[in-house]
Amino acid sequence: ALQQMRLYSKFLKDLLTKKGKYINSDNIVVEGNCSAVIQRILPPKYKDPRSVTIPCSIGVVSVGKALIDLRANINLMPLSMCRRIGEPEIMPTRMTLQLADRSITRPYSMVEEILVKVRQFTFPAAFVIMDIEEDAEIPLILGRPFMLTANCVVDMGKG
Numbered sequence: 218a219l220q221q222m223r224l225y226s227k228f229l230k231d232l233l234t235k236k237g238k239y240i241n242s243d244n245i246v247v248e249g250n251c252s253a254v255i256q257r258i259l260p261p262k263y264k265d266p267r268s269v270t271i272p273c274s275i276g277v278v279s280v281g282k283a284l285i286d287l288r289a290n291i292n293l294m295p296l297s298m299c300r301r302i303g304e305p306e307i308m309p310t311r312m313t314l315q316l317a318d319r320s321i322t323r324p325y326s327m328v329e330e331i332l333v334k335v336r337q338f339t340f341p342a343a344f345v346i347m348d349i350e351e352d353a354e355i356p357l358i359l360g361r362p363f364m365l366t367a368n369c370v371v372d373m374g375k376g
Contacts, residue, residue: 268355269287270283270284270285271285273333273335273357275331276332278298280357283333283356283357283359284357285363286358286360290360291345291362292345292360293344293345293360294345294346294347295352296348296349298356307346308329309327310326310345312324327343328343328346340363340366342363
């Protein structure tokens with residue numbers, strides 16, 4: 218395969234530098250991918266979609282927007298929100314979390330079987346509770362466990 222790549226690379230280089238020689242003497246069939254490279258056609262550039270958020274509620278408490286984090290292994294909730302949604306069964310935990318800045322922290326606790334409502338659908342979720350300041354705009358982080366439970370499909374194709 219590597220030998221063929223070298224030959225193909227040499228062929229393309231010769232084709233681009235000596236266009237007249239090949240075009241006048243031979244018929245060359247070029248596939249779509251190669252044609253785009255030769256014609257310098259670039260795919261359209263999209264703006265940064267920033268973050269993916271969804272409106273949701275827990276019980277009668279409207280959360281507002283929750284961040285869908287494709288990199289998070291956990292669902293995260295601040296302690297103040299946990300107290301607002303009622304009295305869920307809080308379980309102590311010995312878990313430690315490594316944050317994005319590489320610092321290590323310990324969560325306050327865990328809660329399971331919290332029902333998260335997204336539009337007309339309701340999904341059970343387990344949350345790690347952190348004693349942190351609640352973000353007014355995006356108070357919840359829903360990670361991959363929630364996306365798996367909800368069978369989420371994130372399509373970034375339309376920008």
